[in-house]
Amino acid sequence: MDTINRSTKISIIGMGYIGLPTATMFAAASYNVKGFDVNKRVIDTLKRGKIHIVEPDLQGLFKSVLDSGNLIPTDTLEESDVFIICVPTPFKEDHEEKFADLSYVESASREVGKVLKRGDLVILESTVPPRTTDDIMGKTLEEESGLKINEDFLVAHCPERVLPGKILHELRNNDRIIGVSNKKAGELAKELYSSIVTGGNIYLTDTITAEMCKLVENTFRDINIAFANELSMICDELGIDVWELVQLANKHPRVNILSPGAGVGGHCLAVDPWFIVEKFPKTARLIRTARETNDYKPKWIVKKVVEDIQKTFLGKKITVGVLGLAYKSNIDDLRESPALEIAKELKKLGYNVIACEPNSEQSEINSIANLKLDELIDHSDYLVYAVPHNQFKDGYKDRIKQKPFFDAVGEMK
Numbered sequence: 385m386d387t388i389n390r391s392t393k394i395s396i397i398g399m400g401y402i403g404l405p406t407a408t409m410f411a412a413a414s415y416n417v418k419g420f421d422v423n424k425r426v427i428d429t430l431k432r433g434k435i436h437i438v439e440p441d442l443q444g445l446f447k448s449v450l451d452s453g454n455l456i457p458t459d460t461l462e463e464s465d466v467f468i469i470c471v472p473t474p475f476k477e478d479h480e481e482k483f484a485d486l487s488y489v490e491s492a493s494r495e496v497g498k499v500l501k502r503g504d505l506v507i508l509e510s511t512v513p514p515r516t517t518d519d520i521m522g523k524t525l526e527e528e529s530g531l532k533i534n535e536d537f538l539v540a541h542c543p544e545r546v547l548p549g550k551i552l553h554e555l556r557n558n559d560r561i562i563g564v565s566n567k568k569a570g571e572l573a574k575e576l577y578s579s580i581v582t583g584g585n586i587y588l589t590d591t592i593t594a595e596m597c598k599l600v601e602n603t604f605r606d607i608n609i610a611f612a613n614e615l616s617m618i619c620d621e622l623g624i625d626v627w628e629l630v631q632l633a634n635k636h637p638r639v640n641i642l643s644p645g646a647g648v649g650g651h652c653l654a655v656d657p658w659f660i661v662e663k664f665p666k667t668a669r670l671i672r673t674a675r676e677t678n679d680y681k682p683k684w685i686v687k688k689v690v691e692d693i694q695k696t697f698l699g700k701k702i703t704v705g706v707l708g709l710a711y712k713s714n715i716d717d718l719r720e721s722p723a724l725e726i727a728k729e730l731k732k733l734g735y736n737v738i739a740c741e742p743n744s745e746q747s748e749i750n751s752i753a754n755l756k757l758d759e760l761i762d763h764s765d766y767l768v769y770a771v772p773h774n775q776f777k778d779g780y781k782d783r784i785k786q787k788p789f790f791d792a793v794g795e796m797k
């Protein structure tokens with residue numbers, strides 16, 4: 385392939401949260417796109433014109449590219465010019481340490497290797513530990529196809545940094561970092577992504593730097609939050625208000641401490657730093673400590689809440705109401721959520737736990753009743769303010785204050 389043009393055939397491997405919007409955007413930019421997934425149910429749903437993920441504005445755009453024939457969902461991978469791999473990279477199960485499970489990247493690379501031809505470009509978008517693009521994807525492609533990287537085909541890593549709920553906007557407007565195997569791969573990848581990244585810039589680098597770039601963005605945030613969370617525990621021992629301390633320290637022109645909270649959740653910040661620790665267990669000491677500090681924060685909150693309840697209620701069996709279960713404010717995402725962990729742990733300890741997660745329609749979340757805020761306050765003996773959702777802020781402070789409470793987010797001052 386010498387250049388990218390609208391007759392360039394693109395195959396997306398993995399039609400989930402990342403692959404489906406990406407396939408839809410390339411199809412909307414008038415490319416011929418095949419959307420491949422091993423999950424037949426996903427493909428059947430897409431063929432019927434429905435999307436299987438929740439993402440604003442995607443359904444309409446997806447339907448229009450499906451109807452125009454630019455996007456074809458398929459469970460068979462065929463020859464293409466460009467392959468974009470968007471498969472999951474969770475932690476390994478049954479493994480004590482938090483190591484990346486790269487079996488999906490490997491199996492997707494194997495599928496691509498079977499249909500790879502000279503001149504093709506294979507791009508990995510999944511979040512991966514450093515060297516995965518070359519050592520896992522590249523080697524598997526070579527093994528399966530009998531072709532050679534750079535001599536016969538090209539590889540790139542273009543990590544995805546979109547925010548669920550704003551994926552289409554961010555695909556158009558976020559800057560993209562693309563790590564490439566050589567100059568030609570850079571030219572092609574840049575040309576390709578320029579057709580969807582209309583409001584951002586594209587920066588080229590090598591594959592390892594691109595892999596690390598995605599990981600360090602989230603690690604930087606994780607470390608900064610860990611500092612705030614550690615301060616909150618130190619201030620508790622000192623008997624001073626951490627939020628006041630942070631506010632005053634931030635008066636310094638070059639200090640910007642984040643707000644402490646219930647911990648760190650979601651599937652990026654709580655996951656990606658481990659992909660660095662896995663590769664550099666001896667060197668990545670600060671990164672590991674930050675992860676452990678943030679993981680410890682919900683456990684510390686449970687300990688404080690239990691102490692407080694025992695002091696206040698003298699062993700009586702009480703109902704604890706948890707304000708917010710999502711992993712951060714104003715979303716409904718429960719993945720790796722510290723607030724949910726707090727609620728589950730208190731339940732395990734024998735308390736009757738109820739919650740209010742106002743962004744979820746479910747009446748029960750992990751066997752915990754999800755009530756309206758008024759009901760939650762009425763039915764609770766003790767409240768844990770775990771997530772600073774907007775819905776909790778207006779006019780509820782005084783009502784919350786009528787009950788004994790633990791404030792994990794600094795909203796009750």
Ligand SMILES: NC(=O)c1ccc[n+]([C@@H]2O[C@H](COP(=O)([O-])OP(=O)(O)OC[C@H]3O[C@@H](n4cnc5c(N)ncnc54)[C@H](O)[C@@H]3O)[C@@H](O)[C@H]2O)c1
Pocket residue numbers: 397398399400401402403420421422423426470471472473488491492493495509510511512544545546547548
């Ligand atoms: N979801 C996000 O907001 C987000 C943001 C940034 C980065 N990422 C990263 O992007 C990657 C993909 O995440 P996602 O959220 O889209 O995952 P997902 O689980 O929503 O979708 C992945 C899809 O890949 C399919 N799949 C698995 N193995 C396959 C194979 N061998 N061939 C074809 N299809 C296969 C699955 O059936 C599934 O439909 C991950 O590495 C993730 O960390 C995700």
